[in-house]
Amino acid sequence: MNKRGLWVSPTEFVSFAEAKRSSTLNQHIATRGRSDAGSFSGANLPNPDPILKAQGKDITVYRDLRSSALVGGNIRRRKASVLSLERGIKRGAAPIKVERFIRDWLTDLDLDRIIRELLDAPLFGYQPVELMWQPVGMNLVPEDLLGKPAEWFFYDKDNELRFRSKEAGQDGELCDPQRFIVARQDATYANPYGFPDLSMCFWPATFMKGGLKFWVQFTEKYGSPWVIGKHPRGATDGETDLLLDSLEAMVQDAVAAIPDDSSVQIIEAAGKAGSAEVYRELLEYCRSEINVAMLGQNQTTEKDSTRASATAGAEVTKDIRDGDAGIVAASLNGVIRRIVDINFGEQVIAPVYKLWEQEEIDKVLAERDKSLSESGVTFTPQYFKRTYNLQDGDIVETTPSDVGPEFAESALKPILDQVALDQAINALPASLLQEQSEQAIAPLIEALQRGRADSEALGLLAEVYPQMDTQALEQTLARFMFIADTWGRLSASADREN
Numbered sequence: 001m002n003k004r005g006l007w008v009s010p011t012e013f014v015s016f017a018e019a020k021r022s023s024t025l026n027q028h029i030a031t032r033g034r035s036d037a038g039s040f041s042g043a044n045l046p047n048p049d050p051i052l053k054a055q056g057k058d059i060t061v062y063r064d065l066r067s068s069a070l071v072g073g074n075i076r077r078r079k080a081s082v083l084s085l086e087r088g089i090k091r092g093a094a095p096i097k098v099e100r101f102i103r104d105w106l107t108d109l110d111l112d113r114i115i116r117e118l119l120d121a122p123l124f125g126y127q128p129v130e131l132m133w134q135p136v137g138m139n140l141v142p143e144d145l146l147g148k149p150a151e152w153f154f155y156d157k158d159n160e161l162r163f164r165s166k167e168a169g170q171d172g173e174l175c176d177p178q179r180f181i182v183a184r185q186d187a188t189y190a191n192p193y194g195f196p197d198l199s200m201c202f203w204p205a206t207f208m209k210g211g212l213k214f215w216v217q218f219t220e221k222y223g224s225p226w227v228i229g230k231h232p233r234g235a236t237d238g239e240t241d242l243l244l245d246s247l248e249a250m251v252q253d254a255v256a257a258i259p260d261d262s263s264v265q266i267i268e269a270a271g272k273a274g275s276a277e278v279y280r281e282l283l284e285y286c287r288s289e290i291n292v293a294m295l296g297q298n299q300t301t302e303k304d305s306t307r308a309s310a311t312a313g314a315e316v317t318k319d320i321r322d323g324d325a326g327i328v329a330a331s332l333n334g335v336i337r338r339i340v341d342i343n344f345g346e347q348v349i350a351p352v353y354k355l356w357e358q359e360e361i362d363k364v365l366a367e368r369d370k371s372l373s374e375s376g377v378t379f380t381p382q383y384f385k386r387t388y389n390l391q392d393g394d395i396v397e398t399t400p401s402d403v404g405p406e407f408a409e410s411a412l413k414p415i416l417d418q419v420a421l422d423q424a425i426n427a428l429p430a431s432l433l434q435e436q437s438e439q440a441i442a443p444l445i446e447a448l449q450r451g452r453a454d455s456e457a458l459g460l461l462a463e464v465y466p467q468m469d470t471q472a473l474e475q476t477l478a479r480f481m482f483i484a485d486t487w488g489r490l491s492a493s494a495d496r497e498n
Contacts, residue, residue: 032157044162044170045155047193049125051202058151059124062198065205070287071198074294079119081316082324083112085355094351098344102336102351105141117147118328121183125194128153128161129181131335139343142335155192178338183331185323200293208286296320325355 005015032045047059055061065071089106091099114129121127127147134143152164154172161182162172184194288298296317332353340350365387369379385392 044172045157045159045192047125047154048191049193049196049199051199059196060151062124062196062202065198065201068205068209070208070290071201071205071294074290075123078122078294078316078320078324079116081321082119082328082355083115085321085325086358087111087353087355090352090354092349092352094349095344098340098348099351101139101343102339105339106353109145114145114147114332115328117145118183118331119324120147120150121194121327121331122185122324123196123198124150125196125199126150126153126182126184126187126192128175129183129331131179131181131338133179141339141343145335159189159192178342181331181334181338183327185327197293201290204286204289204293208283208290329353329355 046053049059052058052061066075089099089103118127118129127150130146130148131142132144132146133140153175154162154164156162156172156174161175161180162168163175165173167173184192185197186195187193291298295315296319329352333350336353337350340348369387373379
C-alpha cells in the first residue's frame with residue numbers, strides 16, 4: 001500500500017482515484033474461490049464443526065443426545081425460559097396500519113410451536129424455517145412458519161442456503177430467500193452453519209454413557225457378596241454344574257440345596273469403595289460439563305452447594321436466555337420485514353417483534369400507578385390484587401366511613417374543580433369554535449384539492465401555510481387557558497386559607 005493506491009493482489013494495483021469511480025467496491029476480494037488456504041470443490045461447503053468432522057457424520061448425531069435425561073431436560077429448560085418471557089409487537093416509527101396488519105397476522109399463528117422450533121438453532125447451530133405464503137384479500141402473508149430438519153440443508157461456497165433435493169443432485173437446490181429464513185447462533189463468514197451448543201455436550205454425554213455402563217458392571221460384580229462353593233476333588237462335571245446352579249439360586253432367592261459333602265462360603269467385597277468413587281466422580285464431572293454448556297452454571301452438581309444456590313442453579317442464566325430470545329426475535333423480524341416489503345414497499349418502516357422480562361413491565365406499571373395515585377386517582381383493592389398478584393390480607397382495605405372529614409373534603413375539591421372547568425368548556429359556543437376552525441384550515445383544504453400529485457400538494461401546502469388566519473381561534477383558546485389558570489390559582493389560594 002502507498003499513498004496513491006492499494007495492491008489487491010500480487011499482480012493487480014488499484015489507485016484510489018480509480019477506486020472512487022469503480023462500481024466494484026461492494027464486491028468481495030477475499031473469497032473461497034480465490035483463497036489457496038484450502039480446496040473448495042463443488043458447491044457444498046462442509047460443516048466445519050470439529051465433532052462432526054471427526055465423526056464423519058451430520059448433525060443427526062446431536063439429535064441422539066436428546067434421549068439423555070440430562071441433556072433433554074436442559075433443552076426443555078432452555079426453551080421454557082424463553083417461552084416464559086413477555087412478547088409482542090412494538091410499533092416504533094412504523095405506520096399504524098402496518099403495525100395493525102402485522103399484529104393481526106401474528107394472532108393467527110401458533111407462536112409457541114414456532115418459537116420452540118426456532119430455539120433449535122442454539123442447539124444445532126442453524127435452523128431453516130420455510131414460509132408457507134397464502135393470499136389474504138389483496139395481500140400476501142405466510143400462513144405458517146415450519147421448521148425443517150437442518151440436515152436437509154447445507155451452505156455453498158457463497159454462503160447461500162441450499163436444499164438437498166434429489167432432482168438437483170450433489171449441488172443441491174438454491175433456496176429462495178422469500179421462502180426460507182434461517183435462525184442461526186454465532187454464524188460467521190467462515191462458518192455460516194453457526195455454533196451448536198450440543199457440540200459441547202457430545203463428549204461429556206458419551207463419557208457419561210460409557211462411565212455409567214462400567215459403573216453398572218462394577219456394581220453387579222462387587223455390589224453383592226461372593227458365594228463360593230467347594231466340592232470334593234473327585235466330583236464329576238454334572239455334580240459341579242449342579243453345585244453352581246444351587247449357588248446361583250442362593251444368590252437370587254437365598255435358598256439352595258447342596259450335597260452334604262460340599263461347603264459354601266460367603267465373602268464380602270471389601271476395599272472397593274474407592275474404585276466406585278472413581279466412576280461417581282466421572283459421572284459428576286460429565287454432568288457438570290453438560291450443565292455449564294446448556295444452562296451456563298453447574299451449581300446443581302456441586303457437593304457443597306446450598307439449597308438456595310442449587311435452586312438458583314436450576315435456572316438458565318440470564319445471558320443465555322437473552323441470547324436465545326434474540327435469535328427468536330431476529331428471525332421473526334426477518335419474516336416481518338419480508339411481509340412489509342411485499343405488501344407495503346421496501347421503504348416502509350416495519351414494526352419490531354420483541355421479548356422482554358415481566359419484572360421490567362411490572363416496574364413500569366408500578367411507576368404509572370404511583371403517578372396516577374399522586375394525581376388523585378383512587379384504585380380499588382381488586383385492581384391491586386389482580387395487577388400485582390396479591391392475596392387477601394396483603395393490603396388493608398378501607399371503607400368510606402374510615403376516611404376523616406378533612407380527607408373527604410380534599411378528595412371532593414378536585415371533583416368540584418373539574419366540574420367547574422367542564423362547565424366553562426361547555427359554555428363555549430360549539431358553532432363559534434367550528435367556524436373559526438374551518439376558516440383556519442380552509443386554505444389547506446383548497447391546496448389539497450388543487451394538488452394533482454403528492455409532491456405538488458406538498459408544495460402548495462408550504463405556500464399557503466403562512467397565509468393561514470388562525471388569530472381568532474388562538475384568541476379563543478387563549479381566553480380558555482386564562483380561565484383555567486385563574487380558576488386553579490383561586491382554588492389553591494382557598495386551600496391555603498383553609
